[in-house]
Amino acid sequence: GDSVTQMEGPVTLSEEAFLTINCTYTATGYPSLFWYVQYPGEGLQLLLKATKADDKGSNKGFEATYRKETTSFHLEKGSVQVSDSAVYFCALSDNASGNTGKLIFGQGTTLQVKP
Amino acid sequence: GAVVSQHPSRVICKSGTSVKIECRSLDFQATTMFWYRQFPKQSLMLMATSNEGSKATYEQGVEKDKFLINHASLTLSTLTVTSAHPEDSSFYICSARASSPYEQYFGPGTRLTVT
Numbered sequence: 001g002d003s004v005t006q007m008e009g010p011v012t013l014s015e016e017a018f019l020t021i022n023c024t025y026t027a028t029g030y031p032s033l034f035w036y037v038q039y040p041g042e043g044l045q046l047l048l049k050a051t052k053a054d055d056k057g058s059n060k061g062f063e064a065t066y067r068k069e070t071t072s073f074h075l076e077k078g079s080v081q082v083s084d085s086a087v088y089f090c091a092l093s094d095n096a097s098g099n100t101g102k103l104i105f106g107q108g109t110t111l112q113v114k115p
Numbered sequence: 116g117a118v119v120s121q122h123p124s125r126v127i128c129k130s131g132t133s134v135k136i137e138c139r140s141l142d143f144q145a146t147t148m149f150w151y152r153q154f155p156k157q158s159l160m161l162m163a164t165s166n167e168g169s170k171a172t173y174e175q176g177v178e179k180d181k182f183l184i185n186h187a188s189l190t191l192s193t194l195t196v197t198s199a200h201p202e203d204s205s206f207y208i209c210s211a212r213a214s215s216p217y218e219q220y221f222g223p224g225t226r227l228t229v230t
Contacts, residue, residue: 004158036221043119043208043221044159089159101212103149103219107158 002027006090006106013080013113021075021109023090031092033066033073038087080113117143119211121222128199135195136225138209144189145211153206165192199229
């Protein structure tokens, strides 16, 4: 079945460092891909999404590109801030239209940014 | 953005008893609600999908007689864990989706501990 694999955390960075969190997926169809973020004590929030190959999702300085050839959707940010400390989840939906139905999540990656 | 609440945020119950968790969409009507379970340092696992006014659709391996889901209105879904056992201890998260746009909005989760 469909699955999502993320790099294991925690990831600890200094403020203004470059961030990459790797995400790869396995899917039989043409999924939509998502990154969600969970700040301490809060629910998951959609960070960005991409619905087809070569699409780039971006938000709040984060970006990720849907790479069909490598089945990847790596999250990047050029300069992280302490406020970016959170748990990041990569997910896919088996509906390629972008209609967020059933979601399959990766295991989450904890990011800690130190001043 | 849209807000989803869960109640209670934490609950401790004795083995053999039942516990109900509520999920509410506060400022929109949710035609579909999803229930997830999350074990420590693991991914969110979809348990069931519920549509307002109809029976929930359970994922493979989830006991529908143990995890009762009711989606009685467009703003409320409940998950009842019946005859709880210590292995049911987990973090339960709901999400809600309007008919348009299709983004899922997540609640903050409920920590269930069965003693």
